[in-house]
Amino acid sequence: MAFWLWIVLAVVLVGIVAALFSRVRFRVRYSRSGRLDQLVIVIQALYGLFHYQIILPSIVIRGWSIVYRDKREGGLSGIGTDDQKQNKRKISKGSLLRNARSYRTILFSTKKFRRWARRTMKKVECTRWRLDFRVGTGDAATTAVVSGLLWAVMGCASGAAGQFITLKTSPHGHVMPNYVTTEFSVVWEADFRIRVSSALAAGIKLGTKTIYLRKAIRAWRILISAPKETLN
Numbered sequence: 001m002a003f004w005l006w007i008v009l010a011v012v013l014v015g016i017v018a019a020l021f022s023r024v025r026f027r028v029r030y031s032r033s034g035r036l037d038q039l040v041i042v043i044q045a046l047y048g049l050f051h052y053q054i055i056l057p058s059i060v061i062r063g064w065s066i067v068y069r070d071k072r073e074g075g076l077s078g079i080g081t082d083d084q085k086q087n088k089r090k091i092s093k094g095s096l097l098r099n100a101r102s103y104r105t106i107l108f109s110t111k112k113f114r115r116w117a118r119r120t121m122k123k124v125e126c127t128r129w130r131l132d133f134r135v136g137t138g139d140a141a142t143t144a145v146v147s148g149l150l151w152a153v154m155g156c157a158s159g160a161a162g163q164f165i166t167l168k169t170s171p172h173g174h175v176m177p178n179y180v181t182t183e184f185s186v187v188w189e190a191d192f193r194i195r196v197s198s199a200l201a202a203g204i205k206l207g208t209k210t211i212y213l214r215k216a217i218r219a220w221r222i223l224i225s226a227p228k229e230t231l232n
Contacts, residue, residue, distance in 0.1 A: 020197040022047055028192070033185040043074075045196070050076050057086075066091040070226075089227040098222055105219035109212040116209060120202040121164045128191035129171040131157060135185075136178030147177040165192070 027042040037059035043052040052074035059068040071086045107113050133150045137143045158171035210216045 019046060020195075020200070022196050023193045024196060024199065026192040027190075029187070029189045031185070031187045034183075046076075050074075064093040091227045095227055102219040102222040105215055106223070109210055109216040109219070110206070111209045111211060113209070116202070116206060118164070122166055123198045123202065124165045124192055124194045125168045126161065126165050126190060126192055127168050128189065129158060129161065129167070129169055129173075130187075130189045131171070131173035132176070132187045133173075133185070134176045134178060134183060136181050136183040138182045140179045143177045143179055147175045150175045 022045065024043065024045045027040075027044075029038075029040045031038050037056075039054075039056040039059065041054040043054075044050065053072070055071045056068050057071065059066065061067075067088065067090050069086050069088050110116070131154050133147075133154070135143065135146050135150060137146060154171075154173050154175070158167075161167065161171075
């Protein structure tokens, strides 16, 4: 009996160690063509046993608000946790103000929060980065000028990303001018990863730096909660 108990404990220990050395992977794809926006986020963990997908098939700006639909599905393999219901959500000016207040509360409740955030973000590795534009203004000269500006935007975007995260790849992309018709489209694709052990260590360090625990927990709940659902 004791022999089998040790076998079970050894298997559990190996599983825990393997999980800690595994990576959480994020794949992000944003595209805009005309007035249509779409965002897809795919999350994988535990060597593919956990798979979750968030799809925003439409994003609409209405005044000071952003209205979008989201569809979520996935979970652990073999467990029926799929949720394929589409929800219509709204990011309003009020929700942005609440998030800003929550962020200030976190800053007030946590010692050296910005330094912790920078160090944590540096543990995130980017293994794929591509940004493509297609633009046309209806005028050849103006299209050429806008294309040059977009090349500069691409360089600034990849440079800014390198300041916050660790780039493990060379950024790719191109700007394709359309000298015939009016057009604007953009496609951004990127892959990110972070070790589970690094994420856990960052969470533990954040807990040790938190001064006012209750205020910080309330602020984090507001900050990471989904925007309110609107009626269809």
